[in-house]
Amino acid sequence: MDSLSSEIKHSFTLFSLWRTLAWNDVLNRYRRSILGPFWITISMATTLLAMGPLYGSLFHLSLQDFLPHLCLGLIFWSLCTGVINESCTAFNDAAHFIRQIPLPFPLYILRVTWRQLIILLHNLTVVPIVLLIYPPDWSWSMLLLLPALLITLIFLSSVGLIAAIICTRYRDIAPIITSVMTLLFFVTPIIWQLSLLSTKQQYFARLNPFTHFIELLRGTTLGHCPALLEWLLTALFALAAALIAMTLISHTRKRIAYWI
């Protein structure tokens, strides 16, 4: 257990390494394009413009209610799915490092998480525009977005680490995870709203951890202070995922290099 905590500590002290790697990853994707990473912003804006009016009218909701809901739902969902899907290949993508230098494994997940955080920041530039057109109830509780984001990132990177370990050992798991994430998109209140469901349906929707994370992140951004239960549940999910991830890495870290 002792070497495990030093491994995690070591990962965080290498902050400038994973930050640089993540930033290079983003730059590499958009190298030689003029708008660069702002393509992320543009594609998000286009999706919103197309989906907003269409689904708004399907659900009989005013754009004032629907567009901010959809916008934040999509943006935070792309963070969730981005971290988890890209963690599946995190170790394989870093094979040339892993085979040569014994760096702590959580580092590669932090790289993925940071990369997705950069993408999130590009996406978030759409939010002020949406919120200026369709103003929410401005309040100080919006600052709670920061702790909400922190809890979410702990949860996502822990799940990412679990996924990375399993996917490196068993190569068929990655496509399963990708399909599950696609499925979860439809059963998480991203497009639709929880309040449209019956009480019984809401109960089932809340069995999905992502429901709570999306509700928490979106709720804080829109200035509705989420219920204490929401905070407790998400913190609990994050803690549980972190514990599982640590147990798994402490049992497997000596083997991972052989699995690459």
Added chain:
Amino acid sequence: MYIDCQHLSIQYPIYNAQQRSLKRSLLSVAGGRLGQVGRTMTVNALNDISFRLDEGDRLALLGHNGSGKTTLLRALAGVYSPSAGQIKTSGRMSSLLDATLGMEPELTGIENIKLRSLLMGIPKQKLPSLIEDVIAFSELEEFISLPVRTYSSGMVLRLAFAICTAQPPEILLMDEWISVGDALFKDKVEHRLQQFTQQAAILVIATHDAHLAARIANRHLHLVKGRIAS
């Protein structure tokens, strides 16, 4: 500083597409007739290797392809953990096992120097002098500000060697790729390696070239099928 390797054995699991799948594992856990098939094949890459290197030692690892040289280097680097026996090392280690380590083809030479210095944990204050040293040694001149994907393989090699040795490590592990360079560069590399060992650093180099081994090394280790031959 030292490297102490005692009764080191490394068993390497070999997975093929079938054995690696979850289905296989589930079936083998479930037992029954597929149990035999589900067992993982292993290769005994290294068997009972023992040696000790102290300050100033230069060890040449000799042997045919597949004799375990690279596996031993990776084990010394701490990448592969021993299946049996143990390795103790003390000293700041730098490994040149794969010439493309950390080289991002889209980044320029300078950017790659910065990235690699982060990987090796070199403090920021030392970066400017390190960059100068690397440019001088690698002789890449104006190419240093071009993306690495425009380099020839020899140029990538020069850059990698220059970066890894600009901050003299206490233990240097090198694989045989050094033979990619041209004759002039090889001389430079040998000269720098000799400088190193005069500073009492430890060098472990895997090579096919018996002449190179004779010139550089004071200790030799012949590997045959993962065992020490002499």
